[in-house]
Amino acid sequence: MSRHLDLVRSFLEQLEARDLREEAILAREFSDIKARSVAWKTGGVCSTKVGSRLGNTKKNRYKDIVPYDETRVILSLLQEEGHGDYINANFIRGTDGSQAYIATQGPLPHTLLDFWRLVWEFRVKVILMACQETENGRKKCERYWAQKQEPLQIGPFCITLTKETPVNADIILRTLQVTFQKESRCVRQLQYMSWPDHGVPSSPDHILTMVEEAHRLQGAGPGPLCVHCSAGCGRTGVLCAVDYVRQLLLTQTIPPNFSLFDVVLEMRKQRPAAVQTEEQYRFLYHTVAQLFSRTLQKASPHYQNLKEGSFPRLSPHELTSAPTVTSIRSVASPPSPPDFLQNCAPICKDASSLRTSPALSATSRPPGGVLRSISVPGPPTLPMADTYAVVQKRGAPAGTGPGTRVPSSADAPIYSQVAPRSQRPVAHTEDARGTTPPGHVPADQNPPGPDAYEEVTNGAQTGALGFNLRIGRPKGPRDPPAEWTRV
Incomplete structure (x- = not known):
């Protein structure tokens, strides 16, 4: 059929x-x-x-x-x-x-x-x-x-x-x-x-x-x-x-x-x-x-x-x-x-x-005659999620062979969630001793506008294989900013 x-x-x-x-x-x-x-x-x-x-x-x-x-x-x-x-x-x-x-x-x-x-x-x-x-x-x-x-x-x-x-x-x-x-x-x-x-x-x-x-x-x-x-x-x-x-x-x-x-x-x-x-x-x-x-x-x-x-x-x-x-x-x-x-x-x-x-x-139909040209509505627009999934793929610890990996309790999960800057709690830039607490991203002294891109690295990653992405609010087809070149 x-x-x-x-x-x-x-x-x-x-x-x-x-x-x-x-x-x-x-x-x-x-x-x-x-x-x-x-x-x-x-x-x-x-x-x-x-x-x-x-x-x-x-x-x-x-x-x-x-x-x-x-x-x-x-x-x-x-x-x-x-x-x-x-x-x-x-x-x-x-x-x-x-x-x-x-x-x-x-x-x-x-x-x-x-x-x-x-x-x-x-x-x-x-x-x-x-x-x-x-x-x-x-x-x-x-x-x-x-x-x-x-x-x-x-x-x-x-x-x-x-x-x-x-x-x-x-x-x-x-x-x-x-x-x-x-x-x-x-x-x-x-x-x-x-x-x-x-x-x-x-x-x-x-x-x-x-x-x-x-x-x-x-x-x-x-x-x-x-x-x-x-x-x-x-x-x-x-x-x-x-x-x-x-x-x-x-x-x-x-x-x-x-x-x-x-x-x-x-x-x-x-x-x-x-x-x-x-x-x-x-x-x-x-x-x-x-x-x-x-x-x-x-x-x-x-x-x-x-x-x-x-x-x-x-x-x-x-x-x-x-x-x-x-x-x-x-x-x-x-x-x-x-x-x-x-x-x-x-x-x-x-x-x-x-x-x-x-x-x-x-879609309603006319009471008589033939069906006229109709505009088909698209699927309902889903609201943007409050968090984004970020891949954190880390390399093997130094000194291990290519086929081995030493498990550690300090390993970060492969996937982490990052909230948009506008919805993240205000971070304390320094503790009582004047140091930055681990895991906190330093606050930007010049808060970005609603259309700015945001760093989502979730901490420094030196010597590891990973993704360093910027995520912003979708605005339709556009070219990425010139500074978005780092991988």
């Missing part, structure tokens, strides 16, 4: 370190992705021969989005009735290497049957739809689901709408009953209603909600998620990439050199133009950064959002129950952590770094 969280933190810190260079960096990365994609096609690495055949081109919604041969979905259901094996769709591998996603275009009027052949043959339970039927006056997807009280018959498939409920302001959940040859199955469809073509949503929140809800509906059973928009590449690619990273987090398999550049590049080898625009690429970065931030919040009580707008807004209830977090750079791992789990320019810039402090747990 600790290593996994370190990798999550490392990714966020890399984004934070980009600062003002972020926009240029992402633009350069996306330009590189497009250049490599073109090279794969022209170099024959990713061929599209099947989708370019004369009989199949009419099944492509867009002539420049043709599925790669190596990963295309091959239909076998109902081939005996004269239906071909082609559909404009590709498999995309998941974190475990399985065929976790089917990325496909929105069905055309004459490919509706092929779409339901795909859903039935590969036992799809959940469909993610990231477009509307019509956008900006243009048809983007043929309706393949039934409406209330209106069953839809497509070839041998009968589709009935059993329930339609809004998940939130952007997402609609439909429960469909699909019947084929006297067998019925339940298929759920999640439609994102407000995602503009070639654009991005206003916030990552509902995208994360969509993929979380999809897996809740999917359950633990087999079957890929079917993801589509109009062309099945831009918005579809973003959804697949977000879910892919989410699965890495849930399974705690974030690689040491995790890179969204590599994730998108790998998906583009499987589905053409996955994550189609630079704006979508930036949105993907921001969504993943928010996903990582949530992961740290859930896993550790030592992390929190630091500045307004940096990561997701919390409700008042979440603010009062969420764990306290101080820094994405904190090194300490929490004991026994619980289970795991805008538009950004620059991403994670607001995730400022602060050192953790025990006193932070008492």
